[in-house]
Amino acid sequence: MKQIVHETPKGALYLEGPCASSYLAELTMNDKLNNFRPPDKQKEALKMIADLDQGMIYIARHEKEIAGYITFHPPDDCSRWVKHPRIMELGGIEISSDWRRCKVAGTLLKVCFNNPMMENYIVITMEICWHWDTANTKLDIWSYQRTLTKLFGAVGMKRVPTDDPDIIEHPANVLMARVGTRVHNNDMALFESMKFKNRLSDASGLS
Numbered sequence: 001m002k003q004i005v006h007e008t009p010k011g012a013l014y015l016e017g018p019c020a021s022s023y024l025a026e027l028t029m030n031d032k033l034n035n036f037r038p039p040d041k042q043k044e045a046l047k048m049i050a051d052l053d054q055g056m057i058y059i060a061r062h063e064k065e066i067a068g069y070i071t072f073h074p075p076d077d078c079s080r081w082v083k084h085p086r087i088m089e090l091g092g093i094e095i096s097s098d099w100r101r102c103k104v105a106g107t108l109l110k111v112c113f114n115n116p117m118m119e120n121y122i123v124i125t126m127e128i129c130w131h132w133d134t135a136n137t138k139l140d141i142w143s144y145q146r147t148l149t150k151l152f153g154a155v156g157m158k159r160v161p162t163d164d165p166d167i168i169e170h171p172a173n174v175l176m177a178r179v180g181t182r183v184h185n186n187d188m189a190l191f192e193s194m195k196f197k198n199r200l201s202d203a204s205g206l207s
């Protein structure tokens with residue numbers, strides 16, 4: 001497990017990962033880590049992902065408390081991307097509102113992408129606006145979208161056009177991807193071919 005110390009005006013955080021589920025089990029969750037589900041449920045989800053073959057959890061830790069996390073896992077079974085052998089999904093990033101605006105998310109992302117293993121994968125992230133914490137951040141969805149694309153852009157993720165139904169459901173939703181330096185051309189070509197599924201039928205008027 002890699003670890004760095006990140007100094008913030010609110011105190012020092014350890015940014016570390018990939019974390020084993022047994023290690024996560026010893027830690028508590030900050031009670032404001034409730035963006036996706038209640039903190040105790042989210043802790044169980046983090047442990048479950050850490051136990052997956054291709055699962056990875058990175059955390060920001062203050063003493064024995066998890067202050068934020070990033071998850072990586074294979075794409076969801078119902079998603080089109082699951083058929084690609086080299087796609088890994090950055091599933092969630094959350095920093096407790098106690099620790100926001102201290103460059104924790106940006107620095108933790110850099111720690112994750114320093115893992116050489118990332119170079120073997122196309123890492124995607126589906127930014128879906130109904131998961132965004134517009135209430136606490138005081139950002140409207142378009143400013144939120146800009147903030148996220150800049151945040152993920154800083155580790156080499158780029159916006160990807162697609163007709164994935166989860167993305168086109170709302171104009172603020174965004175698919176981003178980072179292609180690792182060791183991804184083969186045929187895996188890249190397969191990814192290209194998967195971005196649009198409905199193009200031919202749209203052009204021909206067939207559904």
Ligand SMILES: CC(C)(COP(=O)(O)OP(=O)(O)OC[C@H]1O[C@@H](n2cnc3c(N)ncnc32)[C@H](O)[C@@H]1OP(=O)(O)O)[C@@H](O)C(=O)NCCC(=O)NCCS
Nearest residue numbers: 035092093094095100101102103104105106132133137147
């Ligand atoms: C989005 C989120 C992860 C950002 O975490 P954070 O640790 O506060 O982010 P950082 O301090 O690293 O800031 C990253 C950039 O975003 C900007 N930013 C973050 N929050 C902001 C806000 N409320 N208003 C304006 N800019 C903001 C920062 O200014 C920074 O930009 P800079 O590098 O140009 O200075 C955090 O707000 C969060 O957990 N939100 C709820 C979950 C969520 O929306 N996850 C993303 C979808 S899965």
